[in-house]
Amino acid sequence: MRADPAEYKLVSPGNLQGALSLLAREPAQWLPIAGGTDVMVLYSAGKLPNRNLIDIWNIPELRQIDVFPDRICIGGACTFTALRRDKIVSREFPLLATAASWTGGIANQNRGTLGGNIANASPAADSLPALLVYDAELTLISVRGERRVPYRTFHTGYKQTVRAADELILSIWLPRRLSGYFSHARKVGARNAQAISKVCLAALGQISHGAIRDVRLALGSVAPVPLRLHEAERMLAGKKIEPSLIDAARKSVLKEIRPIDDIRSTARYRSAVAGNLVADFLAKLAAEGATA
Amino acid sequence: MNPSPEASTNCVVSFTINGEARKLVAHPMERLLDVLRNNLGLTGTKEGCGEGECGSCSILLDGMLVNSCLVPVAQANGASIVTIEGMSAHPLMKPLQESLLEYGGAQCGICTPGMILAAVHLLEKKPQPTPTDIREGLAGNLCRCTGYMQIFEAVAKAACRRVAK
Numbered sequence: 001m002r003a004d005p006a007e008y009k010l011v012s013p014g015n016l017q018g019a020l021s022l023l024a025r026e027p028a029q030w031l032p033i034a035g036g037t038d039v040m041v042l043y044s045a046g047k048l049p050n051r052n053l054i055d056i057w058n059i060p061e062l063r064q065i066d067v068f069p070d071r072i073c074i075g076g077a078c079t080f081t082a083l084r085r086d087k088i089v090s091r092e093f094p095l096l097a098t099a100a101s102w103t104g105g106i107a108n109q110n111r112g113t114l115g116g117n118i119a120n121a122s123p124a125a126d127s128l129p130a131l132l133v134y135d136a137e138l139t140l141i142s143v144r145g146e147r148r149v150p151y152r153t154f155h156t157g158y159k160q161t162v163r164a165a166d167e168l169i170l171s172i173w174l175p176r177r178l179s180g181y182f183s184h185a186r187k188v189g190a191r192n193a194q195a196i197s198k199v200c201l202a203a204l205g206q207i208s209h210g211a212i213r214d215v216r217l218a219l220g221s222v223a224p225v226p227l228r229l230h231e232a233e234r235m236l237a238g239k240k241i242e243p244s245l246i247d248a249a250r251k252s253v254l255k256e257i258r259p260i261d262d263i264r265s266t267a268r269y270r271s272a273v274a275g276n277l278v279a280d281f282l283a284k285l286a287a288e289g290a291t292a
Numbered sequence: 293m294n295p296s297p298e299a300s301t302n303c304v305v306s307f308t309i310n311g312e313a314r315k316l317v318a319h320p321m322e323r324l325l326d327v328l329r330n331n332l333g334l335t336g337t338k339e340g341c342g343e344g345e346c347g348s349c350s351i352l353l354d355g356m357l358v359n360s361c362l363v364p365v366a367q368a369n370g371a372s373i374v375t376i377e378g379m380s381a382h383p384l385m386k387p388l389q390e391s392l393l394e395y396g397g398a399q400c401g402i403c404t405p406g407m408i409l410a411a412v413h414l415l416e417k418k419p420q421p422t423p424t425d426i427r428e429g430l431a432g433n434l435c436r437c438t439g440y441m442q443i444f445e446a447v448a449k450a451a452c453r454r455v456a457k
Contacts, residue, residue, distance in 0.1 A: 104432060
């Protein structure tokens with residue numbers, strides 16, 4: 001049943017302190033809303049449990065991208081359009097820029113935010129594997145202060161995160177030291193725009209003297225959380241890319257993922273595609289990665 | 293749940309709609325789509341899916357293409373809004389209309405207002421789009437009649453017509 005707007009409140013403090021004070025006073029009751037591309041869908045369907053919403057769309061601190069010599073800092077409410085337009089993001093973090101281009105269509109990229117994607121915590125979100133391979137860190141903020149959380153520890157289970165109810169995602173930090181790596185992103189879905197991924201891959205690698213010096217692999221839609229493939233990475237490190245290694249990588253990927261059957265795909269299909277995507281990346285890394 | 297002292301059930305929203313300043317009282321979580329259609333009588337903006345998947349309710353909010361079904365009206369406070377009704381004098385409108393007619397790019401018409409706004413949003417940024425740009429620019433707008441090719445061809449032709457002038 002459609003929601004009745006009269007049963008909901010939406011407060012727009014217009015500044016960070018106002019939003020944090022409200023969240024601190026009644027933390028479990030207020031839900032932050034930025035561009036609304038997730039929240040409004042639940043709301044319209046009458047499935048939004050919260051009745052009180054705080055507008056964080058117009059808070060300037062959350063909309064900036066700041067560049068430092070060794071890292072960049074992306075405000076939690078930066079839109080996918082802002083990420084695609086940013087020159088440093090496009091040049092040095094192509095996996096994130098590419099994932100931003102897959103997220104919804106243009107209208108949703110104009111409203112959907114990176115912090116919203118993180119907080120919504122869907123294991124199918126296209127931008128999250130990129131954050132895993134780039135070693136992102138999050139700054140969470142509340143009236144109690146700020147804290148830094150390595151992104152790899154943020155998701156604790158299906159749609160479960162370490163964010164407390166009174167905290168906002170202030171910023172996403174990306175170190176610039178990985179910008180020289182060979183990178184490869186691939187989404188497999190019914191179509192690129194709008195359709196949610198069946199499986200998506202973000203991968204980085206470096207070849208040195210014919211062998212893999214470092215490799216980073218992350219997959220979406222294959223587990224309850226966006227998944228970094230640590231075991232496969234360890235197995236691949238230091239080795240020369242040959243057909244036998246690619247076969248071993250496929251087997252390792254299958255051991256790490258935990259795909260399910262759902263409306264978009266089956267566990268069996270996802271397993272086959274996950275192995276193929278990693279194999280395809282390794283073949284490309286062998287062919288093109290040495291000069292990157 | 294305890295009601296919060298700051299919250300009010302209604303809010304006053306002011307915005308510019310198709311060049312005209314308007315002020316109205318609404319529940320802050322009303323969908324901008326419903327306010328446009330029901331309060332302002334601007335029924336050119338259509339509701340398709342109501343969940344941000346189909347693009348039928350596309351409008352320009354401060355120059356950005358958005359799905360108006362996903363915008364709470366309170367977030368439009370102070371904004372400049374353009375709906376299909378505000379497009380008649382736009383320089384892209386004549387070439388787009390002529391091309392859509394020529395290629396059969398409009399059939400039942402439900403997607404057409406959103407398609408036109410998405411096309412305008414694209415052509416304002418990329419006056420000479422590639423076929424890939426057109427497909428990407430319109431990817432958030434679904435059409436159940438045409439099969440899309442007629443619309444893509446019409447937008448490409450509209451860009452040529454405009455450049456030729």
